[in-house]
Amino acid sequence: MRDAVAEARADDPARTPAPWALILPFLVVFGLAAAVPQLSNDYWVLIATRAAIYWLLVAALNLIVGFAGQLAIGYVALLTLGAYTTSVLAGGAVLPPLPAFAALALAGVAGALFGVVVGLPALRLRTFYFAMSTLGFATIVTQVALAWQSVTGGGIGLPGPELPAPFNTPAGFFYLCLALAGACTWMTANIAHGRFGRALIAVRDADVAAEAIGISKARLLVAVFLFSGAVAAIAGGLFATLQTYITPDAFTFDLSILFFISILIGGRGSIIGPMLGTIILTLLPEFAAPLAAWSTFLYAVLLLLIVLVAPGGIAALIDFRSRRPLTVNRAVVPRPALLGQVLSDGQPPGSQRPARPISLRQVVLSFGGVRALDGLDLDIAPGAVHGLIGPNGSGKTTALNVISGYYRPEAGSVTFGDQPLGAASPVTRAAHGIARTFQTPRIVGEATVMQNVMMGGTIWGTATFVESLLSLRRHRDDERRLRAAARRALRTVGLDGLDDVRADRLQHSELRFIEIARALMLRPAFLLLDEPAAGLSADEIARLGGLIREIGRHGTGVLLVEHHADMIFDICDQVTVLNLGRVLAQGTPAEIRVHKEVVSAYLGG
């Protein structure tokens, strides 16, 4: 009963920052912008329009650069593509002329397609490769625009599209661009603050953990590339209208740098920061006219300074909340009694997943000349705590990594009940209900504790990317459910009152409990724990042990890799001892404790 009251209080929306406080800065910026045509002349309206168009593009690019952490440095290519597509389609020199807005929409489609083509390397390759492929694409689009004279007019260029009334006046066009920029800001904010945004920063800062959570990087990034490509190309169409006449010279690489640096100056994972960054960089040449030729040089200096001196950007400077001191001497006190709710999420216990064992048969895996696993046989029963111990290098963590799909065994099979578990496919494990933690906690330091835990429930989300963009009902339901579940998980592991604190401000032991809370969000059938007690104090280890035992009693099978023999013998139902990649002994803690070879090889006399 008391718990129910506490639960209700925990779900009180007043505990999260009030929405108006988040929206206020945007209202101020857009309000000021909307007043520009009333307060000044056409020249400043033109500058404001340019800023709005740039921000339209940067807002979408921010999802790629700021949230997903993909270094797309050549995004001017999509602006160019959009500008030429719109101008050619609306101009009617090649095909029958289309209405300007239809041309703009088609440019969006083309931008989405090319956004994915340019983004493809990011799905498989390392950062620098992606940066290079976007740079290469930018170089090539300009070359094509120059050389394909029959369509693009070559170096002479072609007129931009003319929009119909009331958008054909400077003020009318400005309000159109401002409205689109506002809509795009809203949509990217929906993504950023929802399941997809959390998945993006997980991919950025903890990609290994993201796979274990069940986040498919490829599908996620393709959705973002489609969206950002389409928005960038539409921004290009508007840019062509603003310029009234476009040549390849209008799309220098400097623009790409402006877009890119706006985001970095603003700060990764923020929306207001990059917005201010875009406005500042757009206005800078207006106030420093003599320096106009050196603007790219200045941008480059800024970029270097940001990287070396203030990697957090504007967003970190105005993040006052993260400077408030935290309570000292915090203790993590888990509440195992709440586990029932967390693991069933309202459904009757045992209803969702049949109880099946995980079985390894004759698994072999070597690294170079070392046979880390040498014909390992292992059965992990559901609903029990199974300890895996052994000397360093005996293959404990390797076995765990084979089960969770990070390693591909050279021989042998891994099955879950009667289903084989595919090798080298960690992203499929979450759907099987297999969750894990890591030897070194893999947490997104820049995200809040709450966001980190909510990431664990990513696969329970039902809304599609488009539904999230528009914040439709299923998106809002997902968020409400995930937030409530994450709050319960945090209370269960004993981390309350820290919901909105950045995870990198916490202590090491607290990070371990965050990982467990995140894993519990999956309502796992199996939980694989890789040395969860490492670095914990004796008290914390005792409490952790109680929590783990209780998790086992609720029907979740636990595989516990640990060096703390006392804890293993205390809480495990079964213990397997590995040595040199093989099973040395297996049995109940009581049997293992007196096993002759185990004592001599590992425990010591």
Next chain:
Amino acid sequence: MLSSILAAGLAVGAVYALVGVTYNTMYSASRVMSFTAGQLGMLGGVLGSLFVLRLGLPLIVGFILTLACCAMVGIVTEIVAVRPVLKSLDQHLYVLSTLALALMIQQVTAIEWSTEPQPFPRVLGIGSGTSDEKFWLPVAACAATIVGLELLYRRTLIGRAFLAIAEDNFAARALGLPERGLRIASFALAGIVGGLAGFSGGELLLAFFANGPLLNFYGFVPVALGGLGNNRGALIGGFALGVFQQAANFIVGGIFSSVAVFVLFIIVLLAAPQGLLGTTPARRV
């Protein structure tokens, strides 16, 4: 026709391969891919033209000064853009810091030198047609560089130290190798190779500031195809790329030859992310 495709293809291919070797030399010493590699190639051409044509220095003096300046740029890269971010390699900040430095170099060149392509002096004045020196000089420079690097790496003590650093940084430091000094030396060496690429290809590519990003990309393609840090891969990749590009130029025309290169680049990388001669990365978990 075939002979001119081959001559031009091998010549630009040699320049690309040399820029690829520049990338590799920096990468081996620091695990950093630097955007200044292409700029070094550009500077080789611009500085050569500056010293020999604009300042009227003798060719050999201009050549040595060019390489010295490029070596300095390599060292500056190490100090300004690489060393400060080495501690957090996994955050990929080096992509941004080297990009920033590359942009500064490019912008200063554009403003202080010229935004138009400028002529590059005749180096030896030998040959004409498809056997003109502008076609075989880059190939000769490339061959000399590869042979020189092999000798350096296999036959000299300092070369072996370079290899040790590239193979296992921590182990090399534990052996007492002066890691920082060797890294600076590697970046100076990379600067010289990049400068040589630009100087030997100067008659072909001219002294033009916009060669920087171009060489950045086309020099990176052979590295990506051949595998990071693999000079033989870069050599084969560079020549293959040069000939492919010239052939595409001839067959589908100038507009789409760069598109063809880009498409090839993406397809090969998606099919073989480690490059055709590369090795699989270490374990992540």
